[in-house]
Amino acid sequence: MAQNRIGIHAGVWGFDWSPASAERAISSAASLGYDLIEIPAIDPGRHSAVDTRASLRRHGLESTVSLALTTADDITSADGSIVARGERRLLDAVRFAADIGSRFVGGVVYSAMGRYSAPASAEGRDGSLAVLRRVAVAAAADGITLGVEYVNRYESNLLNTARQTLEFLDELDAPNAVLHLDTFHAHVEEADITDPVMLAGDRLGYIHASESHRGPLGTGSLDWPRLTRTLVAEGYRGDITVETFSSAMLTDDETADIGVWRRLWDDPDRLAAHSLDYLRRQLHEASVVPTSAPLAGSDH
Amino acid sequence: MTTPALRNPLGVHALVWAGNTSSAEIERAVERTAAHGYDLLELSLHDLDNLDIEHARAQLDAAGIAVACSRGLAFDADVSSDDSAVVALGADLLQRSLQATAQLGGTVFTGALYSALGKYDRPLTAAGRANAVGVIRDLASEAAGLGVTLGLEICNRYETNVINTARDALRLADDIGADNVRIHLDTYHMNIEEDDFVRPVLEVGDRLGYVHIGENHRGYLGQGHLDLTGFFHALGTIGYTGPITFESFSSSVVARGLSNDLAVWRDLWSDGDDLAAHARAFMANHLAVSAPAHD
Numbered sequence: 300m301a302q303n304r305i306g307i308h309a310g311v312w313g314f315d316w317s318p319a320s321a322e323r324a325i326s327s328a329a330s331l332g333y334d335l336i337e338i339p340a341i342d343p344g345r346h347s348a349v350d351t352r353a354s355l356r357r358h359g360l361e362s363t364v365s366l367a368l369t370t371a372d373d374i375t376s377a378d379g380s381i382v383a384r385g386e387r388r389l390l391d392a393v394r395f396a397a398d399i400g401s402r403f404v405g406g407v408v409y410s411a412m413g414r415y416s417a418p419a420s421a422e423g424r425d426g427s428l429a430v431l432r433r434v435a436v437a438a439a440a441d442g443i444t445l446g447v448e449y450v451n452r453y454e455s456n457l458l459n460t461a462r463q464t465l466e467f468l469d470e471l472d473a474p475n476a477v478l479h480l481d482t483f484h485a486h487v488e489e490a491d492i493t494d495p496v497m498l499a500g501d502r503l504g505y506i507h508a509s510e511s512h513r514g515p516l517g518t519g520s521l522d523w524p525r526l527t528r529t530l531v532a533e534g535y536r537g538d539i540t541v542e543t544f545s546s547a548m549l550t551d552d553e554t555a556d557i558g559v560w561r562r563l564w565d566d567p568d569r570l571a572a573h574s575l576d577y578l579r580r581q582l583h584e585a586s587v588v589p590t591s592a593p594l595a596g597s598d599h
Numbered sequence: 600m601t602t603p604a605l606r607n608p609l610g611v612h613a614l615v616w617a618g619n620t621s622s623a624e625i626e627r628a629v630e631r632t633a634a635h636g637y638d639l640l641e642l643s644l645h646d647l648d649n650l651d652i653e654h655a656r657a658q659l660d661a662a663g664i665a666v667a668c669s670r671g672l673a674f675d676a677d678v679s680s681d682d683s684a685v686v687a688l689g690a691d692l693l694q695r696s697l698q699a700t701a702q703l704g705g706t707v708f709t710g711a712l713y714s715a716l717g718k719y720d721r722p723l724t725a726a727g728r729a730n731a732v733g734v735i736r737d738l739a740s741e742a743a744g745l746g747v748t749l750g751l752e753i754c755n756r757y758e759t760n761v762i763n764t765a766r767d768a769l770r771l772a773d774d775i776g777a778d779n780v781r782i783h784l785d786t787y788h789m790n791i792e793e794d795d796f797v798r799p800v801l802e803v804g805d806r807l808g809y810v811h812i813g814e815n816h817r818g819y820l821g822q823g824h825l826d827l828t829g830f831f832h833a834l835g836t837i838g839y840t841g842p843i844t845f846e847s848f849s850s851s852v853v854a855r856g857l858s859n860d861l862a863v864w865r866d867l868w869s870d871g872d873d874l875a876a877h878a879r880a881f882m883a884n885h886l887a888v889s890a891p892a893h894d
Contacts, residue, residue, distance in 0.1 A: 414717070414718040415864075453718060460865075486791075487816070488815075489824075490823050490824065491824055512794070518794055546722070552721075555720045555721050558760075559756065560760045
């Protein structure tokens with residue numbers, strides 16, 4: 300059976316990362332049996348890496364870091380000062396990851412996360428690649444992998460499919476850059492949820508397990524048995540991190556950012572417990588090898 | 600075995616054919632719709648001021664093609680706004696669009712009539728929702744006099760914050776409280792928001808008034824992963840006999856401005872004729888086998 304680290308996005312407990320909030324999310328994730336927590340580097344300047352690291356160590360939990368650029372720091376922008384801000388944010392996220400002992404920084408690292416009003420330009424794409432090449436080098440120095448997460452059409456105009464992302468990675472040409480699959484986004488854009496797994500092969504480096512509506516796993520239309528069977532068959536050993544959001548735990552601004560207008564669940568600890576159980580069962584069932592031997596005790 | 604008559608009129612969205620509603624493009628859309636054996640053409644009224652209604656009606660009548668009209672609102676003319684001036688602009692746009700629908704000979708006016716079509720930067724407010732309810736209630740009253748049914752098209756979270764699910768829409772329709780306000784399901788949006796493709800159909804039941812069939816990526820039907828078999832079976836279960844319209848967008852046909860509004864960044868197809876022929880056959884095949892068996 301494939302041994303993937305199973306993680307959960309800290310946003311399940313909200314996006315506030317005060318020491319008390321961080322401690323709550325980290326202790327909950329650890330006590331429920333998760334291997335890691337994904338911490339959004341929304342504003343690394345506000346994050347206390349020292350507190351976060353201490354909390355992770357206290358609870359024996361590992362971590363990954365994610366971020367999504369915004370229109371104010373979009374590295375596809377034609378405005379050099381905006382691009383520079385984006386590069387700074389990416390490098391800060393890498394620094395934060397190194398400081399808390401993470402080996403992975405992923406997310407919408409190549410454009411703003413948001414609704415664009417025009418297609419991506421060739422210049423914007425080239426600018427993004429140039430920045431990410433430097434960020435990848437900085438990440439490599441700290442032993443950190445960079446995950447490029449493609450998202451649906453409403454979240455970016457640059458990378459919406461695995462194919463586009465692999466082409467982008469080809470041009471990026473950084474050994475520590477991988478495809479970061481988010482099943483919610485893939486469910487909107489891909490012909491088949493297993494296409495990204497098959498296309499990416501060993502360049503698939505990180506997965507967000509997210510339901511079709513981003514609610515509790517198994518309550519939507521995502522074909523989990525099909526996806527997990529493919530992951531097992533392809534020998535995927537990377538991290539699988541649960542990502543789900545509910546307006547119950549978000550401020551109005553965060554709700555608007557993500558576009559989740561509904562209470563898809565109410566209790567983060569119950570949600571997290573269910574998610575881990577569901578994902579482990581899916582991976583276990585996907586790992587069962589059918590046998591042609593007769594069932595024990597069968598007389599016919 | 601003879602092919603049974605289909606129980607629903609099959610429609611096609613005009614954006615499969617044409618990027619705008621100029622007279623030449625309307626002529627082409629009507630001609631192609633008829634040539635492919637569709638019963639109905641859905642016209643988006645996003646560019647109402649440049650639509651020659653008399654000309655379009657003459658084309659439709661001559662071809663024997665029914666019409667349904669659709670539109671979404673904009674943030675500066677949004678009936679779910681808290682700002683009464685913005686609401687008034689939206690109400691006026693809806694009122695003119697309803698008149699155009701009737702003048703075109705349409706009996707369905709549908710879409711995101713209750714909201715701007717776009718990504719909101721804040722949740723819906725109670726006052727904004729009440730404004731939308733009030734405007735659509737008045738519009739429904741006027742529509743009833745014109746023999747027009749209004750559709751509430753349920754859209755995904757990036758297109759509206761007012762109704763994302765069938766349950767949201769049923770509550771909104773309850774509050775509007777007009778018999779000629781019906782629910783409009785779109786499989787593309789359902790993929791993002793609903794639990795599956797059956798439960799919402801059963802929940803809406805006989806209040807379903809219009810259907811959009813779109814693949815999960817809005818390209819060729821069957822090329823994506825939607826459970827359209829389950830969806831058509833559910834339509835058969837509730838005995839739905841209303842229009843079923845194919846909707847697909849590709850940046851190769853849709854005008855750039857509208858593509859931007861729809862977040863269409865990929866060419867999912869380039870040959871509208873091939874796409875439409877395939878879609879009609881796909882829908883007809885699913886309909887032919889999806890009625891419940893009678894012993």
